[in-house]
Structure formats: structure tokens, C-alpha cells
Amino acid sequence: MQAFAPSSARPMLMNLRSVCGCATRHLRSPLHSLGRAKARPLTKRRHSMTRSPIQKRSLAKWIMAAVVALFVSRYAVYSAPLPFVASWWNANNSEWDDPLHKRARIADRLISRQVLIGKTKLEITQMLGDPPLTGYFRDWDMVYNLGAERGFFSIDSEWLVVRLGSSGSATEAAIVRD
Secondary structure (H helix, E strand, O other), X not given: OOOOOOHHHOOEEEEHHHOOOOOOEEEEOHHHHHOOOOOXXXXXXXXXXXXXXXXXXXXXXXXHHHXXXXXXXXXXXXXXXXXXXXXXXXXXHHHHHOOOOHHHHHHHHHHHOOOOOOOEHHHHHHHHOOOOOOOOOOOOOEEEEEEEOOOOOOOOEEEEEEEEOOOOEEEEEEEEEO
């Protein structure tokens, strides 16, 4: 004669993520957990930290995104041209040595967008201020010191130079080093 076993007493498959953290299914009896049956106790298995190819690709994408974000933020903070801000441009000499090179980056934008080309000497002077007296670059009409040269070794200085045409308006503007 066979004893009646309720359906809850049948062995069932359980996802063992809650027990050992793996994704495999193990056979476990509910009677074992109640102590009614003498069954072999479950042991926690230590699985190797292997990842599926999909998990590896996902992790690689996140790492690549973080590296790209790091380079983009470094460019935005230290290298990207800045719009003209009078207070940054008119800073005194001690502030020109700032690590962000604000004055040189403003000049980069003025050159790349050709803001100075076509402006008269008066308009440039109103915008940038009077050019300081210097013995450098005598073949240019207006010369502005931008501060220390950008780069790993800052030996020279960078200068914004403007050449005026016969009509009195700017025909050429460039950033040069001494």
C-alpha cells in the first residue's frame, strides 16, 4: 500500500538564485526544509565569476562610454574655444597664467569664427581694449598677449595679432608664439 503524498510534498524545481546566486535549477524537496525527510542537505556552490558574452559586451560598452565621457569632459573644460566674456578677456596679467587658458581660448573662437575680420581698429579696441605696447611682432598692427603657451612645456607666450588693411579694417588675425 502506498502512502498518500500531497502535491506539496513532491520534489520541485526551485531557482537557486536566492540560495547560491547561480542561475542553475536544483532539485529540492519541501519536506527537506521542514525536517521530515532525511535528505542530503544542500550545499552552497561556489561558481566561478564567468560572465556570458552578452554581459561582457554590455560591460565593455559601459567602460567605453565612460572613457569617451572622460575625454569629452576634458575637452570641454580645458580645450574648447570660449565665447567672448569681457571680464575674462580684461583680466590682469597674473590671471593670464590660469590653467584653463581662458584668454587664449577666447582668441581661438575669435579666430575660428573670423569675428575680427572686417572690423575697424576702433571696433576692435572697444571689444578687446587698447593693445599693450610691445616690441614683438612689429609687422602686425595690433598685438595682444594671451599668456603662457598651452601645452606640456610652456616656454613661450601666445599672442593674438591683427593686421589692418588699407581701408582701416582687419584683414587678417592669427595666434602666434614668440
